[in-house]
Amino acid sequence: MTTAIKQRRENLIKVKQYITDANGHKVAAVIEIEELIRLKAIVDIIPASEIWLYKNKEVLESVRRGLKDAAKGRISKLNIDEL
Numbered sequence: 001m002t003t004a005i006k007q008r009r010e011n012l013i014k015v016k017q018y019i020t021d022a023n024g025h026k027v028a029a030v031i032e033i034e035e036l037i038r039l040k041a042i043v044d045i046i047p048a049s050e051i052w053l054y055k056n057k058e059v060l061e062s063v064r065r066g067l068k069d070a071a072k073g074r075i076s077k078l079n080i081d082e083l
Contacts, residue, residue, distance in 0.1 A: 013039050 019028035
């Protein structure tokens with residue numbers, strides 16, 4: 001049975017099989033080589049200096065909220081001397 005991992009709505013990485021531990025947690029996935037090439041291309045897009053952000057979901061959500069606020073004009077000036 002093939003499963004798919006979402007990576008944006010239009011792109012899917014097809015997983016042939018999951019490898020689970022004794023508790024049933026997914027610890028690895030079996031994919032076709034073509035899917036590995038696609039996955040590598042997706043991962044290579046993220047600069048090494050920004051990987052930490054994607055590993056910390058709380059901070060990532062905070063950054064996304066800040067970007068949405070800025071796009072809507074909800075910004076304020078920061079005086080570095082007051083920090």
